[in-house]
Amino acid sequence: MANELTVAVLGPGGTGGLLAGLLSRAGHRVICLSGEETAKTLRADGVRVRSGLFGDFTARVEADTVLREPVDVCLVAVKHTALDAALDRVPPTALGDGLLVPLLNGVEHPAALRARYAPGLVAPAVIRVESTRVEAGVIEHGSPFAEIDLTGEGVDRARLDASARALSAAGPATRVLDDETAALWAKMSFLAPFALLTTRYGLPLGEIRSRHRDELTALVEETAAVSRASGGPSDPAQALARYDAFPPSARSSMQRDAEAGRPLELDAIGGALLRAAERHGVSVPVAARLVRELRDAGH
Ligand SMILES: NC(=O)c1ccc[n+]([C@@H]2O[C@H](COP(=O)([O-])OP(=O)(O)OC[C@H]3O[C@@H](n4cnc5c(N)ncnc54)[C@H](OP(=O)(O)O)[C@@H]3O)[C@@H](O)[C@H]2O)c1
Known part of the structure; x- marks a missing residue:
């Protein structure tokens, strides 16, 4: 695939696991970042998605406990309560100039991420979906919708557009919005x-x-x-x-x-x-x- 991306997914749970599965199915290289037990399961069994909207499928993914190489995009899909600890798995030096795309609910995490990573690489997104991790690597997407608004003040627009195209083509309708706040x-x-x-x-x-x-x-x-x-x-x-x-x-x-x-x-x-x-x-x-x-x- 000509526009294949390398995408890391920190926290392959309800939202992260769904996107990891969809992006892998669409031909992108996906590296899930999690604890060792979940990583083992993902390496062995892939991500198994059950979705009324996108179908039931299993997608192979790579899995590791820490990011070891640059990626185009790193989706951050942990809960806020786990964010600090989870970010230790994404050393800024390993991320290179990859975009960091947090999908968390809330309004304060972008500033925390910009204090830790290059501010121009932090592209917060809002996701509207109902998706549940029923066990490690098994994702149930129940909502008849999955939509993403991608933003990022100071982030290169062409990179936002390319990421939105990749996400939309993989499944969730994704638009780029100018006004992050x-x-x-x-x-x-x-x-x-x-x-x-x-x-x-x-x-x-x-x-x-x-x-x-x-x-x-x-x-x-x-x-x-x-x-x-x-x-x-x-x-x-x-x-x-x-x-x-x-x-x-x-x-x-x-x-x-x-x-x-x-x-x-x-x-x-x-x-x-x-x-x-x-x-x-x-x-x-x-x-x-x-x-x-x-x-x-x-x-
Ligand atoms: N789920 C939805 O439908 C939905 C919709 C809109 C917005 N959101 C927002 O999206 C964010 C993520 O929610 P979610 O429902 O996807 O959460 P989730 O299903 O609980 O998934 C979080 C994932 O993070 C992993 N994790 C926890 N600590 C970690 C660490 N230290 N390192 C690496 N991975 C770690 C968990 O690993 P294990 O699997 O190993 O436990 C789990 O797979 C939240 O801010 C939520 O409000 C969720």
Whole structure:
């Protein structure tokens, strides 16, 4: 294939494993970076994807515990709680001039990555998908959609475009957006109210909509105000309409993590929201209370 890329995937879980499988199937060289046990499984069995949208398939990938050679792109697909430790697997010298593309939810990780790697190589992306690592190397992609917004202030546009073309051709519709802040806050504005309320009350979205409507409305408005103050979009009515269009059984991934006893991305979502509110002098009483209650509950 003429435009074959070498792509590292740090954290071959729900999102990373799906993209690793799709990119490998499309003919790119894929190197997954993980702990030794997962690497062994991936070397032996490849990435096994079950997807209504992209089909069921197994894709061969390389796997290692640390990046040892330059790549065109390194996707970062660990949870925020594992980010620091995981980045030790990607020494800046090994990355060379490869693009670093974090897919994490949240708004603060790009600055952390730019402090560690060349800022012009950090190209944050937002991914809209529901994909789960059911066991090492086995990925279930359940959503009838998979979309990526790729951004990167100061990143070479031609490289962003080439990466977006490769991703789109492999499966997930990928567009390049100029405004990084807007892209990250658009996702945050939708995610934060959904994640905080469903996790706090342990209820699916339908019951949050009916039993906690006032809190939902207030939290959506608070988040929109913080987004606007941070340079992002602000359309609370549209956000509420999107929640109302979701199936009532919808649960957030933070809620699923809480139910499974896994660490939550509470600081990356709720904590970051409160810090941005504080920085810009925006009052967010509902968000502050929910984050406090979740922390008090041991999260
Ligand atoms: N899943 C989704 O549908 C979805 C949708 C949108 C956004 N996101 C965001 O995408 C990010 C990743 O979420 P995810 O759901 O894909 O997470 P995930 O399924 O938990 O996968 C994370 C992967 O990171 C690996 N990992 C953990 N610590 C590591 C380390 N030190 N070194 C290397 N790998 C390590 C895990 O390895 P093991 O497999 O060995 O445990 C796992 O494969 C999060 O910020 C999430 O909010 C997820």
